[in-house]
Amino acid sequence: MTIGFNLGIPLPALLSQLLLGLVNGSFYAMLSLGLAVIFGLLNVINFAHGALFMLGAVLAWMGMEYVGLGYWPMLLLSPLVVAALGIVIEKTLLRRIYRLDHLYGLLLTLGITMVIEGIFRSVYGVSGLPYATPEALSGATSVGFMMLPNYRAWVVVTSLAVCLATWYLLERTRLGAYLRAGTENPRMVEAFGVNVPLMVTLTYGFGVALAAFAGVLAAPVIQISPLMGQNLIVVVFAVVVIGGMGSIFGAIVTGLALGVIEGLTKLIYPEASSTVVFVIMAIALLVRPAGLFGKEK
Numbered sequence: 001m002t003i004g005f006n007l008g009i010p011l012p013a014l015l016s017q018l019l020l021g022l023v024n025g026s027f028y029a030m031l032s033l034g035l036a037v038i039f040g041l042l043n044v045i046n047f048a049h050g051a052l053f054m055l056g057a058v059l060a061w062m063g064m065e066y067v068g069l070g071y072w073p074m075l076l077l078s079p080l081v082v083a084a085l086g087i088v089i090e091k092t093l094l095r096r097i098y099r100l101d102h103l104y105g106l107l108l109t110l111g112i113t114m115v116i117e118g119i120f121r122s123v124y125g126v127s128g129l130p131y132a133t134p135e136a137l138s139g140a141t142s143v144g145f146m147m148l149p150n151y152r153a154w155v156v157v158t159s160l161a162v163c164l165a166t167w168y169l170l171e172r173t174r175l176g177a178y179l180r181a182g183t184e185n186p187r188m189v190e191a192f193g194v195n196v197p198l199m200v201t202l203t204y205g206f207g208v209a210l211a212a213f214a215g216v217l218a219a220p221v222i223q224i225s226p227l228m229g230q231n232l233i234v235v236v237f238a239v240v241v242i243g244g245m246g247s248i249f250g251a252i253v254t255g256l257a258l259g260v261i262e263g264l265t266k267l268i269y270p271e272a273s274s275t276v277v278f279v280i281m282a283i284a285l286l287v288r289p290a291g292l293f294g295k296e297k
Contacts, residue, residue, distance in 0.1 A: 012145035014267065019143075021263020022256065023152045023221070026159035027214055029255030031232060032239040033163055033248065034210035037170070040246030041183050041203050044094060045102055047109040049236070050229025051116040052208045056082050056215025057224045058120055061129050071134035075216050082212035083205040090204040095197075113229075120226035128223035155217050162213065163252045170248055179203060238281045244294025254292065 031053060038046045059078040063069040069077070089112060097104045133151045140147040170176035179199060182189040186196040215229075222228055239258055243250025258277050266273040284292055 014264075016146040017263045017267040018260055019146065019148065020152070021260040021266075022156055023259070024262060025256040025259020026156050027218055027222075027232065027255075028236055028239050028259050029163050029252050030159050030214035030217070031211055031236040032243065032251040032255045033166055034207040034214075035236060035240050036243070036246055036248050036251035037166070037210070038204060038207040039240070040248065041170075041179050042094075042200060042207075043098070043102075043183065044105040044204075045109070046207070047106055047233070048089075048112040048116070049109075049208070049211050050233030051113040052082055052086070052229075053211040053215040053218070053232065054120070054224075054226060054229035055085075055116060056212025057131070057219040057222075057228065058124075058129070058215075058226070059212070060216045060219050061131050061224050064131065071216075071220075075213070078216050079209040079212040083209035086208035087201055087205040090201050094204065095200075117226050117229070124226060126225055126227055128225050131219040131224055133220040151220055155221065158217065159214075162210070166210070167248050167252060235277050238277050242277075242281050242284045242291055244291025247291060247293040247295075250291060250293030 031049060035046060035049050038044055038049075056078045059081055060071070060074040063074040063077065064071075093108060093112070094105065097108060137151040137154050140149045141153070142148075170179065178189060178194055182194065182196045182199050190196050218228075235258075236255075239255045240251055242258070243252075243254035258280065261280070262273055262276060265276045272279075288294070
């Protein structure tokens, strides 16, 4: 059985590619979510996000290699360690440039990226570090048209759960309301007894923890290397721009959708798969300069 439009693509192959594209879309959604949280609430373009994604994966590998900790403990510990590092970065560096132009934040976080990647590249080189799939999630399950690896299904389900929980926390709870109000009018929020600087610090820590969590999820799927974040960060920035800078819902929906579109493009016209995201970004910005889900000023 083949799909229409004279493409001659077998339906099982199409469904399989779309499902695999959803896995990549899950990573895009998780990373762009962290970026959207940091920009939307702190107004900082965090170019270090890719390096912190890599750091989450490398810390998971180090926990397994040097300490003997398995995948499950590192799924919790690695984001916590990266969050602690993020808190230090926010308190010592980012806090000094909040009132300055966005360019300063971009350059500062780019410098942080180069430092983090340089340290791990000097220690481990650029060759990949193997990370085995956890035994509980090994193997595959038949879904009719393909054998779906259990770990990839876990990645999709977990990413969706984390993304939806984050969206609910920020958009539907009192804490989220305080966070949004604290960035727009900090003096008013402080009048209600809220510690705004601490709230901002914890927000940055949470945003980079999301990146590290995505890194641990990616470790058994993408070959771990000090440069692995570079391969994703440009696409993830495009996702955030298309969805709307600072839009939590836009980051989630656009990340998942672009992963699927990218997967479909690999099947229909592989040569365009590396550029289709940027073509969509150009079209989206022509139609809506603030992004598909962004708010026009």
